[in-house]
């Protein structure tokens with residue numbers, strides 16, 4: 001009998017500064033990315049503009065990183081996901097998983113080097129850890145992969161998982177996380193569920209970026225499943241977008257406006273659900289858990305809670321495992337219904 005397949009897995013993520021000194025070069029890498037800031041004919045100004053923005057922005061942003069422990073936890077938390085995924089896959093395939101961060105170490109180049117050291121592979125699975133596809137995240141990472149890795153002759157066949165916003169185990173992982181926080185309220189049904197996704201400039205949405213539609217689909221699926229599984233599932237939910245950068249028009253409504261509006265309506269209890277992230281980082285730990293919380297308190301909201309990210313929870317790792325096994329054509333028999341997975345964007 002043939003042994004297990006050797007499967008390379010590349011986990012793509014945004015990355016974050018691992019020290020306060022790394023904040024400025026991290027931001028420089030981010031603002032140098034034409035998929036984050038398309039400059040069109042002004043592209044030749046990219047470097048001076050990116051240098052200017054990152055040097056100015058690094059001062060307030062480093063203060064925020066200082067308040068959440070002096071670094072982004074995204075590297076450590078992604079490493080936990082990577083290790084848990086390899087372990088979960090071990091009965092089925094011989095997995096070699098590496099992480100390719102878009103703007104800070106381990107960068108894509110380092111991921112390619114690590115894979116090179118792993119020896120021959122039967123297949124390669126590209127798995128961006130962004131549940132919802134966006135030009136700014138998924139596409140940017142995959143383009144960087146192609147630039148750095150190229151298309152080596154005789155390389156293993158590549159399978160790309162470019163989104164998983166409706167995967168039943170991912171949805172279940174979110175519902176379970178929300179459920180665990182709902183229990184901390186006297187009556188879950190009467191609180192406000194506020195889904196908060198990372199924002200996106202309207203310029204990308206107008207170019208056909210499927211991200212907002214996929215976010216909406218995730219929210220719908222979570223609420224449908226939650227209402228079926230929990231008697232005290234909140235009767236009201238809203239979707240808003242956080243972390244706008246710069247003066248251009250972004251997806252609306254903003255998280256801050258939403259909190260303000262709910263406060264004025266007399267809402268006293270809310271649970272914020274970060275919906276586009278799979279680990280904690282500055283956007284959840286600072287923007288929601290510090291800044292939005294302060295805002296909420298000021299406006300009279302008495303109980304403000306945030307759902308912890310799906311992280312390396314067994315259900316989320318099971319979702320990633322299922323995605324990888326399907327990508328390499330292995331059926332385990334315990335997989336969820338194929339029809340509900342990876343619906344078209």
Ligand SMILES: C=CC1=C(C)c2cc3[nH]c(cc4nc(cc5[nH]c(cc1n2)c(C)c5CCC(=O)O)C(CCC(=O)O)=C4C)c(C)c3C=C
Pocket residue numbers: 014015016017027030035036037057061072073074130134136137198199200201245276277280281282283
């Ligand atoms: C879900 C995913 C994300 C989308 C879509 C996205 C778009 C996007 N982001 C910026 C600018 C910044 N993002 C920053 C941090 C950051 N962004 C995401 C995810 C998405 N971004 C994550 C996970 C993080 C956290 C990284 C960490 O340190 O832990 C930052 C840096 C922080 C700051 O300066 O506020 C910037 C800048 C743009 C412009 C954009 C769409 C075009």
Ligand SMILES: [Fe+2]
Pocket residue numbers: 198243
């Ligand atoms: Fe971002």
Ligand SMILES: [Fe+2]
Pocket residue numbers: 198243283
């Ligand atoms: Fe951001």
